Amino acid sequence: MVKKNACIFISGTGSNLKNLILQSRNYNFPINIKIVISNNKNAFGLIYAKKNSIRHFLINTKNDKYIYQLTNILINEKIELICLAGYMKILPKKFLDLFRKKIINIHPSLLPKFKGLNTYKRVLENKEKKTGCTVHFVNKNLDSGNIVCQKTFYIAPNDDEFTLKTKTQRLEQVVFPEAIIKIYRYIRI
Ligand code: GRF
Numbered sequence: 001m002v003k004k005n006a007c008i009f010i011s012g013t014g015s016n017l018k019n020l021i022l023q024s025r026n027y028n029f030p031i032n033i034k035i036v037i038s039n040n041k042n043a044f045g046l047i048y049a050k051k052n053s054i055r056h057f058l059i060n061t062k063n064d065k066y067i068y069q070l071t072n073i074l075i076n077e078k079i080e081l082i083c084l085a086g087y088m089k090i091l092p093k094k095f096l097d098l099f100r101k102k103i104i105n106i107h108p109s110l111l112p113k114f115k116g117l118n119t120y121k122r123v124l125e126n127k128e129k130k131t132g133c134t135v136h137f138v139n140k141n142l143d144s145g146n147i148v149c150q151k152t153f154y155i156a157p158n159d160d161e162f163t164l165k166t167k168t169q170r171l172e173q174v175v176f177p178e179a180i181i182k183i184y185r186y187i188r189i
Pocket of ligand 1: 086108133172
């Protein structure tokens with residue numbers, strides 16, 4: 001199988017990055033993780049890139065030129081899929097236009113509900129019966145692009161923000177790889 005070159009964007013822990021690296025070792029998994037991009041030099045996830053000898057780049061989003069540098073890296077590396085895995089910055093419209101339908105994001109709620117930050121708190125405050133996580137294409141509106149894959153679980157009466165996060169992130173380990181398989185097998189971007 002000819003794998004597509006992928007890039008993972010992170011800002012923090014990198015549990016999704018870790019899982020995607022593991023999945024990508026599978027011959028049948030459609031992507032090869034060529035590079036990792038982080039906007040945070042202290043992102044724990046960078047350890048997984050280093051451990052697995054994956055090239056990684058730190059970007060400084062405060063520098064006006066960062067988007068040109070980033071674009072160059074992605075074009076030079078022939079990146080065909082960009083996975084935002086806990087990347088906490090908004091990407092400029094110009095960049096989104098350039099990589100249209102090539103950027104996906106994972107979000108810890110059942111979109112279109114609870115876009116944005118503090119999802120677990122808001123889910124509990126709203127007394128939702130169920131929650132979950134979503135992988136979606138990225139467009140210029142926050143957490144609003146077409147949904148690729150979504151998984152749900154029922155909230156237990158004693159769930160708090162911590163347990164919701166744990167349960168959601170466990171499900172993310174299933175949803176992200178499944179979304180990537182779906183994109184190349186059925187959506188064919
Ligand atoms: C995930 O829960 C994801 O849904 C959200 O940020 C978190 C990132 O976690 N966008 P990690 O860095 O992959 O551990």
